[in-house]
Amino acid sequence: MHEDKVAFILFVFLIISSCLCHSSPVDIWRIVLEPQNIQHVKRSRIRLRATQDIPHLAVHIGLSDLASFIYRAGLTDTLSSKGPFTVFGPSDLAFFQLPPESRKVLFTNNTLLKELLEYHVVKGSYFQSQFKNEELLDSLLPGYKIRINKYKKNTVTTASGAPLYLQDQIATNGIIQSLTSVMIPPAGTITYFVKTMSAFSILLKAVSVAGLADILNGAGPFTLFAPSDEAFFKLPSAELDKLLNDPKLIKNILLYHTLKGTVYSAGLTNGETVQTISNMSINITITSQGVEVNDAMVTMPDITVTNGAVHVINAVLLPSNLNSVTNDRYLHFFDNLNNEFNIVN
Ligand SMILES: *[C@@H]1O[C@H](CO)[C@@H](O)[C@H](O)[C@H]1NC(C)=O
Ligand SMILES: *[C@@H]1O[C@H](CO)[C@@H](O)[C@H](O)[C@H]1NC(C)=O
Ligand SMILES: *[C@@H]1O[C@H](CO)[C@@H](O)[C@H](O)[C@H]1NC(C)=O
Numbered sequence: 605m606h607e608d609k610v611a612f613i614l615f616v617f618l619i620i621s622s623c624l625c626h627s628s629p630v631d632i633w634r635i636v637l638e639p640q641n642i643q644h645v646k647r648s649r650i651r652l653r654a655t656q657d658i659p660h661l662a663v664h665i666g667l668s669d670l671a672s673f674i675y676r677a678g679l680t681d682t683l684s685s686k687g688p689f690t691v692f693g694p695s696d697l698a699f700f701q702l703p704p705e706s707r708k709v710l711f712t713n714n715t716l717l718k719e720l721l722e723y724h725v726v727k728g729s730y731f732q733s734q735f736k737n738e739e740l741l742d743s744l745l746p747g748y749k750i751r752i753n754k755y756k757k758n759t760v761t762t763a764s765g766a767p768l769y770l771q772d773q774i775a776t777n778g779i780i781q782s783l784t785s786v787m788i789p790p791a792g793t794i795t796y797f798v799k800t801m802s803a804f805s806i807l808l809k810a811v812s813v814a815g816l817a818d819i820l821n822g823a824g825p826f827t828l829f830a831p832s833d834e835a836f837f838k839l840p841s842a843e844l845d846k847l848l849n850d851p852k853l854i855k856n857i858l859l860y861h862t863l864k865g866t867v868y869s870a871g872l873t874n875g876e877t878v879q880t881i882s883n884m885s886i887n888i889t890i891t892s893q894g895v896e897v898n899d900a901m902v903t904m905p906d907i908t909v910t911n912g913a914v915h916v917i918n919a920v921l922l923p924s925n926l927n928s929v930t931n932d933r934y935l936h937f938f939d940n941l942n943n944e945f946n947i948v949n
Pocket of ligand 1: 713
């Protein structure tokens with residue numbers, strides 16, 4: 605079915621480009637929609653366009669590290685087979701920009717390399733235009749899904765947070781969508797992430813006092829700006845104690861750190877304000893140093909979790925009208941969430 609779509613879209617494109625000079629739009633569509641033309645082009649034209657399988661096309665479009673990793677991981681046969689597959693292919697620079705430790709492990713452990721690459725492949729041919737925002741695609745790594753996001757305001761498409769740059773590269777057995785960063789498979793939900801990372805012991809306590817552990821373990825999707833322990837310790841210790849002993853207050857503060865939907869940094873723009881789940885706005889500033897949220901700096905952006913994204917920040921975000929927040933003004937948003945989202949306990 606996807607092959608048909610690929611062929612059809614290619615066909616429409618070819619017909620339109622070859623007819624534009626001498627036909628009216630009506631003529632073009634009349635020709636396009638004629639069944640015998642569709643059949644004809646499906647058989648002949650597509651072969652003229654795509655001459656290389658996925659590994660060869662990867663080399664051809666400059667993804668040489670990807671091609672050599674595919675070979676090293678023993679995935680050449682799979683990715684040369686009939687497929688079709690869609691490969692989300694990180695650029696050489698993307699592989700280079702991985703933290704040195706990760707690069708080292710990848711270069712020495714072919715099992716891990718294979719798993720990472722399998723996370724970058726899905727069955728079927730997908731053009732960029734066929735993706736839907738928040739769509740989850742099963743990767744070849746069993747149990748792991750790729751989350752697609754399409755951000756209308758800046759027309760960026762991401763795959764598990766990695767922006768697509770060279771789109772819709774057509775191979776004989778599928779499509780390559782190239783990426784400016786490497787996708788890292790999600791370890792678990794937001795709650796799981798907060799629980800397992802030692803840098804978030806205060807946040808973990810806060811989430812539990814606020815009664816938000818279940819909802820942040822649910823389907824979401826959500827985006828959490830996650831203050832590290834270091835961020836919480838910037839608060840006067842009396843204040844911190846007060847917060848951690850006041851469930852309503854801490855819930856409001858945490859919801860001020862949470863967005864509905866998956867917002868990776870590629871979907872943020874400089875100077876914008878975004879609404880939090882507590883329906884208050886936070887200010888986004890993007891500088892050469894990175895992303896700032898109000899007065900906090902994002903120290904580690906774009907962590908993929910199964911139910912959204914996490915950005916680590918170095919200061920706790922406090923709503924300007926903290927006092928009015930404490931009187932429950934915004935809590936009904938939280939109550940509505942229970943109905944709106946599927947909660948996994
Ligand atoms: C290589 O990676 C796999 C998969 O993550 C892991 O199970 C294995 O222990 C690693 N091997 C070495 C030698 O580190
Ligand atoms: C959220 O706040 C805006 C004003 O900042 C308001 O217009 C809107 O109605 C609020 N949304 C809800 C659901 O109350
Ligand atoms: C966000 O920016 C606006 C305009 O600069 C400012 O008035 C407001 O105080 C800022 N909000 C926060 C929470 O920093």
